[in-house]
Amino acid sequence: MKRCYISDEHLNGFVEALMGRGPVIAPVAKQSRFVFEKLETVDDLMLDYDTTILPPKVAFFPTKQELVTFDGKEAKSCINPTDQVLFGVHPYDIKGIAMSDKFYTDSHVDENYMANRRATTIVGSSVQKHYKHAFFGSVCMEVEVIGHDMFLTRVAGGYVADVLTDKGEALLGLGQFGDATDAQAGEADQVNQAAMENCPEKLENTSAQIRDKMRSSFRSDVWEELSEDCFSCGSCNTVCPTCYCFDVQDEWGLDGVSATRCRTWDSCLTAEFSEVSVQGGCENFREQRAERFRHRFMRKAAYLNEQLGGPACVGCGRCSGACTADIANPVVVINKIMEQ
Amino acid sequence: MSCSCGSNAENVFLPKEAEIISAKKMTDTETHFSLRMKDGSTFDFEPGQIVEAGVFGFGEIPLGLSSSPTQTDSFELVVREVGKVSKALTELGEGDTMMIRGPMGKGFPLAELRGKDVLIVAGGIGLCPTRSLIRYIMARRDEFKKFTLFYGTRSPKELLFEEDLVEWRASDGVACLETVDQADESWKGNVGVITTLFEKAEGLDADTHVIICGPPVMYKFVIQKLVSIGIPHSNVFVDLERRMKCGIGKCGHCQINDKYVCLDGPVFRFSDIEELEEAI
Amino acid sequence: MxxxxxxxxxxxxxxxxxxxxxxxxxxxxxxxxxxxxxxxxxxxxxxxxxxxxxxxxxxxxxxxxxxxxxxxxxxxxxxxxxxxxxxxxxxxxxxxxxxxxxxxxxxxxxxxxxxxxxxxxxxxxxxxxxxxxxxxxxxxxxxxxxxxxxxxHGTAKVYVPSYPVCVECKRRGTVCRFDEGDYCLGPIAQAGCGAPCPADGIPCEACRGMVQDANQKSMEKVLMENGKLPERWAKQKTRMFTANFREDA
Structure with a gap:
């Protein structure tokens, strides 16, 4: 791995050069929070963000995406990727993207996702401020941070830039990069290590311990108790970097003939998610809010844990903050289950 | 700046056009479609597999194929009018185009059923996907041993595939037992829930392999009967229905705990899912 | 036609x-x-x-x-x-x-x-x-x-979501009203509007009615604890558009 350095005074020039090539999606401020959005000016870039409302996958998996259009006669594919840079992604979100990549390529390749994903160059960045609910230092430790092309770590006077792929290497020519000194490289390692250690929240058990305990807690009464205040509002799912479920709906064009088939991020916490027309009636196989609440934790901590070798949770803490009833926090829920 | 990578790659959501060869109203709510692919390709599938059938502007729904793959010039689907998409499909007629994706999922375990006694228990619209297997077995009758069919509906009016039933009733190839929950004047056969047919059936034993497809409430009672005969849960296969938006294991709607009906099913070995609370 | x-x-x-x-x-x-x-x-x-x-x-x-x-x-x-x-x-x-x-x-x-x-x-x-x-x-x-x-187009049914407004707020990346020290009825409000009000910095008043099975007890609690409404207000809040959905309707 090549380790370079770019000083603070040259960072904006680098970002502007990226913006000159195509869209750069990066963290920008939105009232008291941050969001990943297309940079309009480099001054909007907020590399010292804590976390964003929605995870960075929005760059290649928009919350609403056209899949197929129909002009009244013929159906056409809507796959139409644009080269872009996703800039300033925290390590936990890089893990989330790697998981989404896996979900969207396992057994069947979802090109509507993957074409956009492949057209995206990812520049990661170190965590400079922790979100109040972050616990990425104690979850999903078995899963490597991979899939990004370059990684910037905040050090004195600038950033150490780790070059990880050819796509990352290709970016070096756009900025005033020099080689990182051993001291700068050492500082970067320390900064990233400290970010892991300084998370405000912490899981107490390993992924394997959690997985086994989750499975055996399936029929526990604790789910009822934990979900008593749940609104089934899907906020925890919708802000999650590893959730990938979606709904598909058709929309008519104004001409009354054409139509577009779109997918929208969906949430298994909502009651309608698991409704089924069976034999002409309507069945819901997860009718109770406790069942849906449990399903989310089972998916993350047991089912997908078994598939990925680590839980489908990267410790960003977004769900904890998004839950108005304050019941979705995985640290609280999982630590409680583990104590049972 | 547009990018060359992957833009021509396969879009799994892009359906193919199928021409409707015939559309027959079977009951007040069910329509039976016979189709062939417009591009002239043969539609290869296994009995028990599903397709996403759709009409643009309305959407897609998963349907079990109801013809046997031994019939290669066309394939068949049955649509029950329930919601928006099924109504739009029902309104299609001969010569119209139906949009099809698939086939998807795992069908009935043909390799395992070969050389065995087979019992199919179909309730209501559950006859549609199982008809795919019934016709397969009838077409390759010598590959299977004793073959029994239980078919139950709420009333005689709701009987599906009457032409097939006439043929099956008359055939030596299948012991065809029928029942209705409520009879009318025309009905001369058995009256009662589907489990009452177990008293009339002959030769069912612990080695019989069983396929069940019907309303959720039916599974439990049928399986209880099977246990009393000594048929282990590993010899029982259930065909489950779920809402599916993608059919390729992504959208999440068909999840039963950690299983995806569209990938791991819709046909499951009962012993693989009996512990799953969300299954039946 | x-x-x-x-x-x-x-x-x-x-x-x-x-x-x-x-x-x-x-x-x-x-x-x-x-x-x-x-x-x-x-x-x-x-x-x-x-x-x-x-x-x-x-x-x-x-x-x-x-x-x-x-x-x-x-x-x-x-x-x-x-x-x-x-x-x-x-x-x-x-x-x-x-x-x-x-x-x-x-x-x-x-x-x-x-x-x-x-x-x-x-x-x-x-x-x-x-x-x-x-x-x-x-x-x-x-x-x-x-x-x-x-x-x-003669359709039989029209899809309208049955979930709360929170889903639509999150999808458009809106800052939660509660994060801004405000109150909001989004968690129990019927979605389908696309959540324009919170996006403009205005709390959702549930003008489309409540979702089925709305957790009204939890809503009162959240309005008091996070929304900082006095108890009487928190309990009365849903009379504005959703009086007919209340348990005391």
Whole structure:
């Protein structure tokens, strides 16, 4: 791995050069929070963000995406990727993207996702401020941070830039990069290590311990108790970097003939998610809010844990903050289950 | 700046056009479609597999194929009018185009059923996907041993595939037992829930392999009967229905705990899912 | 295809939804190619007694004397669409439902005039069968158009989400009102509007009604703990648009 350095005074020039090539999606401020959005000016870039409302996958998996259009006669594919840079992604979100990549390529390749994903160059960045609910230092430790092309770590006077792929290497020519000194490289390692250690929240058990305990807690009464205040509002799912479920709906064009088939991020916490027309009636196989609440934790901590070798949770803490009833926090829920 | 990578790659959501060869109203709510692919390709599938059938502007729904793959010039689907998409499909007629994706999922375990006694228990619209297997077995009758069919509906009016039933009733190839929950004047056969047919059936034993497809409430009672005969849960296969938006294991709607009906099913070995609370 | 004959009717309401529709501009003009308006008090003087394909009804059912009028509309309309909060939930009119002295409060000395007599404000569906509902105060014109397009296409059912507004807020990356120290009814409010209010920094008041199985107890708790509303307010908050959904309705 090549380790370079770019000083603070040259960072904006680098970002502007990226913006000159195509869209750069990066963290920008939105009232008291941050969001990943297309940079309009480099001054909007907020590399010292804590976390964003929605995870960075929005760059290649928009919350609403056209899949197929129909002009009244013929159906056409809507796959139409644009080269872009996703800039300033925290390590936990890089893990989330790697998981989404896996979900969207396992057994069947979802090109509507993957074409956009492949057209995206990812520049990661170190965590400079922790979100109040972050616990990425104690979850999903078995899963490597991979899939990004370059990684910037905040050090004195600038950033150490780790070059990880050819796509990352290709970016070096756009900025005033020099080689990182051993001291700068050492500082970067320390900064990233400290970010892991300084998370405000912490899981107490390993992924394997959690997985086994989750499975055996399936029929526990604790789910009822934990979900008593749940609104089934899907906020925890919708802000999650590893959730990938979606709904598909058709929309008519104004001409009354054409139509577009779109997918929208969906949430298994909502009651309608698991409704089924069976034999002409309507069945819901997860009718109770406790069942849906449990399903989310089972998916993350047991089912997908078994598939990925680590839980489908990267410790960003977004769900904890998004839950108005304050019941979705995985640290609280999982630590409680583990104590049972 | 547009990018060359992957833009021509396969879009799994892009359906193919199928021409409707015939559309027959079977009951007040069910329509039976016979189709062939417009591009002239043969539609290869296994009995028990599903397709996403759709009409643009309305959407897609998963349907079990109801013809046997031994019939290669066309394939068949049955649509029950329930919601928006099924109504739009029902309104299609001969010569119209139906949009099809698939086939998807795992069908009935043909390799395992070969050389065995087979019992199919179909309730209501559950006859549609199982008809795919019934016709397969009838077409390759010598590959299977004793073959029994239980078919139950709420009333005689709701009987599906009457032409097939006439043929099956008359055939030596299948012991065809029928029942209705409520009879009318025309009905001369058995009256009662589907489990009452177990008293009339002959030769069912612990080695019989069983396929069940019907309303959720039916599974439990049928399986209880099977246990009393000594048929282990590993010899029982259930065909489950779920809402599916993608059919390729992504959208999440068909999840039963950690299983995806569209990938791991819709046909499951009962012993693989009996512990799953969300299954039946 | 013959043009679909449409008529508009209004009951207890501010008629704001009709205004919203006429303000729609181009898409409404486009829609006019597929429909024929046979009665619409806000835009034309003609009236009809002939059968209609689609009747759009605004306003709540709040006078027993309106029942016959509604039944007459139902009898000659193939499809009835109730639109706007008043017609679908009882709307803001239902604020009076739990009180006895509202006439005195509002009209003072005139309170006893007979034309002011009314009963509880209820949705149109309390009087006649309603086929489709377009919720919201005002109703969302895009949703309205979407439903009319589906009707023009003869569809049996129109998909309207049954989940709360939070889903739509999150999808558009809106900063949660509670994160801004505000209150919000989003967690129990019926979505489908696309959550425009919180995106503009205004709390959701659940103008589309509550979701099924709304966790009202949890909402009161969250309004007090996170929204910092006093207990009395927290308990009364859902009387504004969703009085008919309350457990004490």
């Amino acid at each position: 013959a043009k679909v004959k449409c008529a508009w009717f209004d009951f207890a309401s501010c008629e704001g939804c009709q205004i919203e529709l006429t303000n729609y501009g181009e898409p409404f003009v486009e829609l006019l190619q597929h429909i024929e308006i046979v009665e619409f008090r806000e835009v034309m003087t003609e009236k009809t007694e002939a059968p209609i394909d689609v009747a759009f009804i605004e306003g709540s059912f709040t006078r027993e004397s309106d029942r016959a009028k509604l039944e007459r509309i139902r009898d000659r309309a193939a499809v009835v669409v109730a639109y706007g909060s008043c017609a679908t939930c009882g709307g803001i009119n239902a604020l009076k439902n739990h009180t006895d002295d509202y006439k005195q409060e509002v009209y003072g000395a005139d309170a006893d005039k007979p034309h002011l007599d009314s009963t509880k404000a209820l949705p149109i569906s309390a009087a006649i069968k309603v086929d489709y509902e377009v919720k919201g105060c005002p109703m969302d014109k895009d949703e309205f158009l979407g439903i009319v397009q589906q009707l023009v």
